[in-house]
Amino acid sequence: MKYKHLFFDLDHTLWDFDANAKLTLLDLYETLELKRRGVDDFELFYRNYLAHNLKLWARYRSGFIKQAELRVKRMRLALLDFKIADEVLAETMSVRFLDMLPTRNVLFPYAAEVLEYLHNKNYKLHLITNGFEEVQHHKINNSKINHYFDQVITSEGSNSLKPNKAIFDYALNVSKARLEESIMLGDDLEADILGAHKAGMDQVFINHIDAVHEFKPTYMVRSLKELEAIF
Template identity: 55%
Template structure:
């Protein structure tokens, strides 16, 4: 086997973050009667939330804001788009979001099939994720995939975020392997793929919807089942 250790990203790679997030936010939109607060539809609410959340995550990865800033501001700023200033509502939404989201179980097609295949091939499989420790572990537990992973490395565990090399060095050392003997599978070019490249690790860019141009990965796949031809 060319590779001795496999590293996966979680959100948008195995765990279908968008599907699970939409389902969670739809529940919260109804639970908090947001239509009565002046937000005309769930679609407009989700469109605003998505833009703001993506910007805040980018700032968080770059070290400009804290975890608590991210958790509170993604709702308070979304509500301000609709001229709603309500700190109590924002705090309630933030709390409920983190309670509900990790219980959702949607995975990408063939995720379990591929994990079974890699396990049968005797690959040690690990996780490298920028998500928060408690939340990510709950996602994996509820979706039934935690048992596939030998090591689960979160940004909280090692104090570094992808694409910084420290989190990859931490992961490689924890797995007692080398970057050249490993491969990283993830959905984001400037996070998963760039980070792996910086430590000399091959990469698989998972792009189920749209292939973004930029950093050149070792491999590009549109479906997780394509991993069987690589590994």
């Protein structure tokens, strides 16, 4: 068995961020009466939120903004798309969103089954995630997959971010894993796959959305179920 340590990403890889975010935003949309305030199209609001969130996370990973700014600004910008300049509302939505989001438990198809399969084959499973410490632990606890992971390495806990080499080095150190027996599994080509590649680690690109790319990872799958053919 070449690999002993499997390092998974969490959001968009195992935990369906988009589905869970949509459920949470819909709850906020209704309880905060956003339609009455001027957000007349929830689906558009949700798509705009995802777009803003993606761009802000890229800026956060690059060190241009802090996490506190990211959390509020994604709500502020989504509201401004509907000409709503309400800082109190944006702050309220940010706080409630972060309280509610980790309670959601929608996983990608086969996530729990594949983790059980890998666990039974005696792989050491870990997480490397750019998420916030408390939030990410709540997610895996509420999704009932926490017991599969030996180590949960977050950007907050490691003081680094994917794709920086430092977070991969930190993960190897705390998990007592050798580079040659470790592999990174994730959906983000830049953060997970290129980040691991630059750190010298093999990779599995979990290409849920069938994205077109030029980089050739060690492995690529389009479904978590396909991991059973590799490991």
